[in-house]
Amino acid sequence: HIMRQQMVLVTFNYRLGPLGFLSTEDDVIPGNFGLKDQVSVLRWIRENIQSFGGDPETVSIVGYSAGSASVHLHYLSTLSNGLFSSGIGHSGSALNPWVMTERSLEKAIRIGAVLGCPTRKTQALLDCLRKQPAEDIVRQVAVFQDFLYNPFS
Structure with missing residues (x-):
């Protein structure tokens, strides 16, 4: 069981729907605020996880469905570089048709x-x-x- 291992579990919320992904396709409302929220959390973890007994060099991100697509997108994003060491995605990827907003x-x-x-x-x-x-x-x-x-x- 995973809980028999020494680990620190961090969970968080991020913006969804129009609050997280509304975009006017320009610099005014560029979109992807939900993913940027996640990057902010990953930065916070990198800076603070040692205070909770964690190791900033061994951060694994895990997601299911839309969260799994987020894991995949973090692998592709330069904003996430160096903020995690591994990722586990269940039942979703950046290739799912619902990941990209049309129009x-x-x-x-x-x-x-x-x-x-x-x-x-x-x-x-x-x-x-x-x-x-x-x-x-x-x-x-x-x-x-x-x-x-x-x-x-």
Whole structure:
């Protein structure tokens, strides 16, 4: 059993749906905030894990389904270089069709429009979205769900 081994388990949350993956395909709302949250956690682990008896040189990342795709994406990302030594992915990869969001800009504009935000300039859209309650933004996912998957994954 894995728990018979000496290890430190770190779990965390990260942004999902439009809060984590909304993108206007530019530098204003570039997207992938959920993955960047994960990189921030990996940096925190590297800097602090010794305080909990862990070794920053032997960090393994593990994910299931969408988390597994995240593991795969961290192997491919330069932002994650040197932050983990191994990864285990269960039932998902960066090659799954739901990993890449299609028509990101169109979806960002639709969410903004539904929330009454200006949509012609992305900075104005961002400024307006920042003033919206997170719950209102997340509720708009249903507008895009023709199938049982998250269009902002």
